Amino acid sequence: MKNKNISGAEAVVHSLLNEGVNLVWGYPGGAIMPVYDEFYKFQDKLKHVLARHEQGAVHAAQGYARSSGKVGVAIATSGPGATNLVTGIADAQIDSTPIVCITGQVASHLLGSDAFQETDIIGISMPVTKWNYQITKASEIPEIFAKAFYIARSGRPGPVLIDITKDAQFELFDYKYSKCKGIRSYNPFPTINNTSIDNAVELINKAKKPFIVWGQGVILGNAETEFKDFVEKSGIPAAWTILGLSALPTSHELNVGMVGMHGNYGPNILTNECDLLIAVGMRFDDRVTGDPKTYASQAKIIHLDIDPAEINKNINVDVPVIGDCKESLKLITKKIQKKIHDKWISRFDDLMKIEFEKVINSDLNPVKDGLTMGESIIAINEYTKGDAIIVTDVGQHQMVACRYANFIQSKSNITSGGLGTMGFALPAAMGAKMGAFKREVVAVIGDGGYQMTIQELGTIFQLQIPVKIVVLNNDFLGMVRQWQQLFFDKRYASTEMVNPDFVAIAKGYYLDSERVKDRKDLKPAVERMIKSKKPYVLEICVEKENNVFPMIPSGASVSDVRLS
Amino acid sequence: MENKINYTISVYTENNVGLLHRLSAIFLKRHINIESFTTSECEIKDVYRFIIVVKMTKEGVEKVAKQIEKQVEVIRVFYHTDNETIFQESALYKMKSSSLFEERHIQNVIKESNARIVTVNPDFFVIEKTGFRDDTEKLYKDLSEYGLLQFTRSGRIAVSKEKMGISEILNTFKNQK
Numbered sequence: 186m187k188n189k190n191i192s193g194a195e196a197v198v199h200s201l202l203n204e205g206v207n208l209v210w211g212y213p214g215g216a217i218m219p220v221y222d223e224f225y226k227f228q229d230k231l232k233h234v235l236a237r238h239e240q241g242a243v244h245a246a247q248g249y250a251r252s253s254g255k256v257g258v259a260i261a262t263s264g265p266g267a268t269n270l271v272t273g274i275a276d277a278q279i280d281s282t283p284i285v286c287i288t289g290q291v292a293s294h295l296l297g298s299d300a301f302q303e304t305d306i307i308g309i310s311m312p313v314t315k316w317n318y319q320i321t322k323a324s325e326i327p328e329i330f331a332k333a334f335y336i337a338r339s340g341r342p343g344p345v346l347i348d349i350t351k352d353a354q355f356e357l358f359d360y361k362y363s364k365c366k367g368i369r370s371y372n373p374f375p376t377i378n379n380t381s382i383d384n385a386v387e388l389i390n391k392a393k394k395p396f397i398v399w400g401q402g403v404i405l406g407n408a409e410t411e412f413k414d415f416v417e418k419s420g421i422p423a424a425w426t427i428l429g430l431s432a433l434p435t436s437h438e439l440n441v442g443m444v445g446m447h448g449n450y451g452p453n454i455l456t457n458e459c460d461l462l463i464a465v466g467m468r469f470d471d472r473v474t475g476d477p478k479t480y481a482s483q484a485k486i487i488h489l490d491i492d493p494a495e496i497n498k499n500i501n502v503d504v505p506v507i508g509d510c511k512e513s514l515k516l517i518t519k520k521i522q523k524k525i526h527d528k529w530i531s532r533f534d535d536l537m538k539i540e541f542e543k544v545i546n547s548d549l550n551p552v553k554d555g556l557t558m559g560e561s562i563i564a565i566n567e568y569t570k571g572d573a574i575i576v577t578d579v580g581q582h583q584m585v586a587c588r589y590a591n592f593i594q595s596k597s598n599i600t601s602g603g604l605g606t607m608g609f610a611l612p613a614a615m616g617a618k619m620g621a622f623k624r625e626v627v628a629v630i631g632d633g634g635y636q637m638t639i640q641e642l643g644t645i646f647q648l649q650i651p652v653k654i655v656v657l658n659n660d661f662l663g664m665v666r667q668w669q670q671l672f673f674d675k676r677y678a679s680t681e682m683v684n685p686d687f688v689a690i691a692k693g694y695y696l697d698s699e700r701v702k703d704r705k706d707l708k709p710a711v712e713r714m715i716k717s718k719k720p721y722v723l724e725i726c727v728e729k730e731n732n733v734f735p736m737i738p739s740g741a742s743v744s745d746v747r748l749s
Numbered sequence: 750m751e752n753k754i755n756y757t758i759s760v761y762t763e764n765n766v767g768l769l770h771r772l773s774a775i776f777l778k779r780h781i782n783i784e785s786f787t788t789s790e791c792e793i794k795d796v797y798r799f800i801i802v803v804k805m806t807k808e809g810v811e812k813v814a815k816q817i818e819k820q821v822e823v824i825r826v827f828y829h830t831d832n833e834t835i836f837q838e839s840a841l842y843k844m845k846s847s848s849l850f851e852e853r854h855i856q857n858v859i860k861e862s863n864a865r866i867v868t869v870n871p872d873f874f875v876i877e878k879t880g881f882r883d884d885t886e887k888l889y890k891d892l893s894e895y896g897l898l899q900f901t902r903s904g905r906i907a908v909s910k911e912k913m914g915i916s917e918i919l920n921t922f923k924n925q926k
Contacts, residue, residue: 307767312774316821336821369922370763370824494815
């Protein structure tokens with residue numbers, strides 16, 4: 186594709202179109218105005234959604250990327266516009282989300298002069314980007330954009346930031362675009378070592394009590410089918426990390442639940458009893474492993490990951506299988522024996538019964554008057570039939586939603602995992618909806634995180650993005666309060682919130698909204714929300730001081746998981 | 750705990766503005782002190798070589814090397830113990846010229862240390878010494894008795910005993926294309 190004598194700003198739009206982008210999220214400002222002028226001219230081809238804050242724009246781009254599998258794009262001006270993106274960029278880095286952020290920058294002759302709205306966003310974003318680059322000449326635009334999209338989406342995905350000086354946006358040049366097919370210093374798809382496959386197969390065939398823990402790598406690698414085949418042929422019980430959730434349907438008979446700090450009882454206990462742990466596309470985060478010294482120390486460990494830097498980073502493994510799990514899983518599945526591990530799986534069932542009696546039953550069938558987060562999630566399941574994209578924020582509601590939400594298809598659980606970014610869910614939900622418009626998107630948010638990015642109700646209203654927003658309101662920063670209760674002698678330092686009227690706020694944005702406090706009103710309200718074709722805010726007032734269990738106290742071993 | 754020893758990390762990179770920042774951030778994030786840091790273009794045009802000296806455990810240096818190699822513009826990373834490399838440092842010592850005549854002993858110190866006099870003028874003279882850290886350190890101690898005006902030492906420069914094969918890596922990429 187060629188265009189004679191066009192501006193850098195126009196080249197930005199053409200580059201985005203060449204990469205198949207038709208939607209960007211952003212916020213205009215001085216140093217990015219030439220690009221916005223081109224957005225105006227090309228609005229029939231490239232839709233720009235005006236967020237209410239740059240953080241909203243970047244989280245929306247993340248939500249879009251997570252629901253669609255495509256690269257999300259966020260754009261902002263220099264200075265504060267750029268720095269407001271940083272939280273989202275860091276979130277995308279730690280959760281491997283493919284996004285490209287574009288920031289305006291002061292004219293190149295002003296760089297380093299502390300000009301108006303100048304900030305060193307390249308320096309600031311460097312530790313939290315997969316790659317970043319400052320463009321000072323229009324002629325660099327096509328090549329750098331091609332590289333940016335290639336880097337963001339290939340291998341282990343991640344965020345890329347492109348900073349463009351204002352003079353480069355004005356400068357005229359002859360545009361020619363060709364897609365990036367490779368970079369000599371960058372090998373996103375390491376070759377799979379056959380010996381490692383054979384070693385893995387041997388361990389799997391020999392194992393008596395094997396256990397799979399899978400992460401988001403299965404989803405990012407589009408390897409859901411290969412993973413399911415592997416699980417089914419091997420007959421091995423499989424548990425998920427929070428970001429792996431939804432890659433295998435909740436109801437699958439070999440899906441035994443969640444691992445980690447608030448994961449299920451069985452998977453945590455049995456991590457320290459299995460004789461073989463097969464980690465697929467996960468990174469042994471400390472919230473998953475608890476004390477790494479005691480983590481599965483009795484077991485052999487196989488680790489499938491596309492990122493060589495993850496091998497032996499937190500947990501030393503016996504057989505690393507470096508490469509794309511879509512390929513490696515296929516190779517392993519072909520060579521392993523078909524097996525059934527009935528007796529071993531019954532251990533998970535037994536422990537699930539204990540968890541049900543001690544935790545789940547009171548979460549879902551409470552005897553007290555106050556509503557629980559658990560029964561709210563079950564009500565959502567009922568009316569979405571388990572086929573919604575659930576976007577969660579960070580805290581108690583997040584853990585409860587992940588524990589109890591039903592999923593029947595992949596890319597349905599969107600949450601801030603690694604960074605734990607409060608304020609993520611509302612903007613991510615509107616992005617997720619735009620990335621998968623035919624699907625129902627339900628955001629489940631606590632009263633704390635909701636107020637961190639509540640301004641995005643404005644975006645949702647202006648575009649009438651039909652997301653369903655459930656605010657689980659306990660008038661507390663619940664997770665911190667839970668820790669204060671358990672580990673700080675109930676000294677509730679700055680965790681109680683005196684909240685505004687959330688329904689009135691939603692109505693202020695002309696959004697349909699209601700509040701429920703009583704059990705009898707819960708299901709009808711959820712039904713009305715799900716049936717609505719419009720954006721909808723449902724505030725559910727839940728019990729103020731409920732705790733999320735099971736729980737592994739931080740630093741403790743996974744097998745020391747507590748039920749109360 | 751495993752012993753911390755000196756490792757020379759060699760990083761081959763594309764020439765890219767800001768890569769230095771990206772690399773140093775990897776050490777900063779892990780609270781690792783960099784003992785020495787040198788960079789220049791290597792034997793291949795447009796390919797740069799960073800030589801970073803750190804005191805770490807083997808496990809630690811291996812993890813850091815992987816994090817560095819993960820960076821898009823990094824071609825390859827190697828790490829070596831002191832035994833596996835040939836390395837040197839340079840140091841410059843600036844002294845008052847008068848001391849050369851007033852303190853005759855200085856001349857012996859210079860001779861014995863195999864240092865080189867780079868320049869002499871009426872006010873000051875400059876000595877250069879290349880060698881191991883102990884050598885430049887000893888000369889520093891010997892000379893400081895007589896009053897050093899300035900002292901500076903370079904980072905470590907090193908070549909590995911084993912082959913690194915950067916050209917081969919770059920050629921493989923070319924052939925794949």
